[in-house]
Structures are given as C-alpha cells and as structure tokens.
Amino acid sequence: MKAIRLFNKDNEFTQCLICAHRCRIKDDKLGVCKTIANKGGVLYSINYGILVAQSIDPIEKKPLFHFMPGTFSYSIASPGCNFRCLGCQNADISQTYRDENYEAYLEYFKGLKQTPPEEVVENALKAKCGSISYTYTDPAVFFDYSLDVMELAHKKGLKNVFVTNGYYTEESINAAKGLLDAANVDIKFFNDASYRRICGGTLEPVLEAVKLFYKNGVHLELTTLLIDEYNNNDEEIKKIADFIVSVDSSLPWHISRFFPLYKMQDGHITEEKTIVNAYNIGKGAGLKYIYAGNIQLDGYEDTRCPSCGKLLIKRRGYNILENNVIKGVAGDGKCKFCGYTIYGVF
Template identity: 75%
Template sequence: MHEIRLFKKTGEEKEREYTQCLICAHKCRIKEGKSGVCRTIANKGGKLYSINYGILVAQGVDPIEKKPLFHFLPGTFSYSIASPGCNFRCLGCQNADISQSYRDEGYESHLEYFKDLERVPPEDVVKSALRSNCKSIAYTYTDPAVFFDYSLDVMELAHKNGIKNVFVTNGYYTEESVGATKGLLDAANIDIKFFNDSNYRKICGGRLEPVLEAVKMFYKNGVHLEITTLLIDEYNNNPEEIRAIADFIASVDANIPWHISRFFPLYKMQDGRVTQEKSLTAAANIGKDAGLKYIYVGNIRLDGYEDTVCPSCRSLLVKREGYNILENNIIEGGKCKFCGYKIYGAF
C-alpha cells in the first residue's frame, strides 16, 4: 500500500480515532482498519494508504477528442490510464465493470486480489506515452480521485518529459486536492451531470455544490476546462435545468466548451431511454441563448453539431466527424484564420 498525501488526523468518533481523507468531497472519516466510500483508501495505523496504487485496469492510446476535449491539442493522441474503483456510484455508469466492481466488498479482498497483479511504476506510463507519440496523458475511464496519488506521481514525470496532463472527471474535489494539481494539471473535462442536488445524491451518490466549486477552483488555477453533460430524457432534459447548467458555465467563462452527450441505457439505468435527437438540439439551443460560444453534441452523428465555428465571423473553423478532424482553420496562436479572433484553448 502507498501512503497518500492528503489526509489529516481529526479526532475521535464514538471513542475511536479516525483519519480524514481530503482527496474528494466525500471527505471520508476512516477508522483504523476501514476504507472510504471509494474502497480504495484504507486506514492503517492512523495513516491513509492507496490500495490500488499502480494497478492499471486500462492503458491505451486515444484521440484527445474522445475525452472529449475539442479545444486542447486537437488531432493529437492521449495516453489513457485508469485504476479500478470510483467515488461515485452513477446508476448509468458506462464503465461499471472497472469502476463499480469494488463497492460491495471490503478493501481487504481487493488487496488480496491485487497481490498477484503487476503494479506499474509511474515512469513506465510516461515511457509508453512517449513511445506512442502521445502529447498528453489522460487520467480517465474511472475517476482520477481513486488513483490520485499515482496520478500526481505520473503527472510530475510527464511534465519533466514535455507531456501534458488531462483529467476526465466527475469534478468531486476539495480545495486541497485541486491545490495539489496546480501547475501539473493542464486540462480537464468535468461532468456537470445535473443541476439538482437531489439527483446527484440519488443517481450518483454525490452532491452538486462541490462539483461547481471545483470547476471554479480548477479554472482559477488556469486549467483548460471543458464540461460534459450526459442528457437523459425525463431526468435532466427540462429546460430550466439545462439553462441553469449553461448559465453556470457562462458565469465561469462563456468560452468553456460544453459537450452535451447522448445517453444509452446502461448498468442500473436500463429503464432509461436513448436520448431523443430533439432533446439534444433543444439543449444546444438553450446553451446558445445563455451565451456559450462553443457547444457540441456527442454520442450521435448530427451534421454540424461537432464543428467549431468562429464566434466572431461565424466561419467554419474545425470540421469533425466522430474523433476525426476533416478540416482545421485555426492558425498559429489559436486564432481564426479568417478574422484573427482568439479561440479558447491550446492549439
């Protein structure tokens, strides 16, 4: 087990000492011999340890557009890694096999299972990224919060080797963990799943407010941000909720790209239905009315909805088809080739 950076001994509860984890907004108070909500952090002797440090359940090369990040080094590849577990339990999770397999058992059984698995040293991830000509490393598929210390170790080495770092995350972070990524994290795609605390609690096992706070903190630290909302008919497609998400993004920066993604029934939400095309286009229009400059509709092929258009002269800048870039009119310095308008992002 690997001692984590962010914890504090806070005191006693029911006459037993506990230690508090500060990685994510659950801020679990963990007693000796127990683990937190994510089951990946355990208390041993009053210190907290990551039990999945270096255990990778996914390693691969993805287009950065798959994250999705459309305004961050477009057309490049991102070396993508994940460790098992999650701090959320989203009923519609698309990676439940690697994120949720943890939840029902104690951490000891996982430690036993990990005993025979290879723990990948951080330098091997960076070497693989360099070998595959990736410009970034993405901490993705499960939430980087559950392999946070490993991510920080990889991120430090990545920067030393000229590679950028990218989180794909539910955004459930604390002031301490956002602070720990300062200067190391270059970009993040953060989910805003609902604008409704009750649905966050019921469907994901989290809360809305910490996510909004983390978006603001990451932005303040200069992290390039893009936001994703998985649109689920009858759950979050009402115009008021969509408008509230769009207004929030605009209040941080109307340049932040917003990805509205189509839902397919998965995991424990088999009763949900595939999001209708008209719900997706209606949400995109609401985003435009709220003043957002870059809105994309994903998980569906809708002509023009994945393209980047210059907010100033309305010329087509980037024509996309799925993860492929068919045309790119953003020139050096990240400017529109036709009118010189500066486009949000890193190009």
C-alpha cells in the first residue's frame, strides 16, 4: 500500500480525486475501482507496483499512428479498472478484482511481487523501447505508480503514453502535465445512457478530459469501438466526429471493429460496411486522419497528406511498409512532397 497524492479529507469520508467518479470513501472501505482504500482518513493505492502485464508492443498497437511511428513501447498494467465495460477485451485483468471484501484484497495483494518503478524503466531501456505505455487496464487504477515511473522515464529520455477511457479529473490531468507525452483516449459513445449502462461512467468528463489533455500539450489520438447494436447510428458517429473536429481536425481518429467478448458475447463482429460508413462520416465532418482498426481494409490504415493527397505512411497491421514523413525541427512531421505539417511526433 502506498498513500496516493490526490485526495481530500472531508469529515467521515475521504474523497479520491484521481478519476471522475470522485469517490467519497469511508474508513476501511474501497472506491469504485476497488484499488484505492481509506485507512484512517488517508487514501492508499492497494495495488501499488503490482503488475499483471509487462509487454513490448509496437506503438501502433496502442493505437498511436502519429507518435514515434515504428518504435516499440514498454507496456505495463496493474489489476482493476474504474469502468466495468461489458465488452472489455482485458476483463481477465481489469474486472476480476472487484471483491467487496477489503481484507481479502489486502491478503491477495500481499502475496504478489511489487515491481519498483526503476525496474520498469530499466526493462524498457533494455528492450530498446522509445516509450512506456500505461495500458490494458486503465492507468487511473495505477495512477500514482504511473507518475512515479513517468518521472524516472523522462530522466532516462523515454516518453510516456496513456491508453485510457479518459475518465479523469482536472486535478489528475494537471498532475500528469509535463510527464505525459501522448494518450489514446476512448470516446466510446456520444450519449450518457450508453456510458452508464455499458461502462459505468458518463460522457461529459471524457470530453472535458480530451480538451484538457489537448490544452496541456499531450499528443492525442482518439478511438471509438464501433458496435453494431450500440453505437452504429449515423447521428451518434457524426457527433463524435464533430466533437473531435471542435478540438482539432488534425487529431487522428481510430474506428475499431468489435469482437464479442466478456459479457457481450451475444453481439456480432462489426460489419465492414459499418467501419467504412463511419470513416466517410468522419471525413465529411472534416477530420484529416481516420484509421480503421481490428480489420484489414486496404488503404484504411494509411496516412495521406491532407494537402496534396499523396501517400505518406503505408501500413499493414502494426507494420509500416512505407514512410514519406520527414522529421521537422521541432519533432513534428512534414509531407515529403509538399511540406505540409503533419500532426504528431515523428
């Protein structure tokens, strides 16, 4: 257990300020994510340093297509989640730690090895990764550990990446300011009812987080998992695209194919035409970079120059087959053919 940074003591409750649930937790109780405990008015991370995943992934897998393309990212996760998405693809590590029994948790975590932040950074350097990704489960449930790793990572020249549901508070986003370099944020739906029913969250904090990450200079890409039964309607897809355009039409949008998983086994694999339709709606809204995910659709994973239309990055899966982006002086990208500035870090 390690005391967390962001909480407020308020009479019989202590309020956690990491994510938008803003849980008010009584003594000896846990927050919604079941990974933050109140002990005598102080909040502790009970899974601090307990890693259930350490992998070396292409950065394209996050997915980030405009952030250090072609590099590897050392990817870590601790158990738990602040959402309970019915179609979660990592439910085995995100949704199994939901026991109400606080003592049982402590007992369980007591037997597990803690990985010091230094070890994660050393492993990332040994694996020749350019960044560390806090991913698979939501980094909100290992936020303080992430901050500790991020500080060390920066000292060693590594970048930091969140793959997240974006359910953060202003306090936590600002606590990560200057340490977090890039994020892929899910915009899962554009209505509150679906967020509540399927994920146990709400829409507005996610939209506010996207705006604040952007304002804080974090490289941003957005992902929407398209599920035919839930969010495949033109109006909702258009609202998501319009929102992204309102922040910056250069932000890459990944529209991803759903496969039935966890508690959504009754759904079906998203049809190809759904992905193509969303792509066209996004283009119509003015988005410059849209990518299809979890599906091989020739040309839909490629980057084209928004100005001259020439092919800049040809991709297949996580592989880059051709790259015509020239690195600019500030690390930004330029089209080799017309000099247009390409959003991202290259």
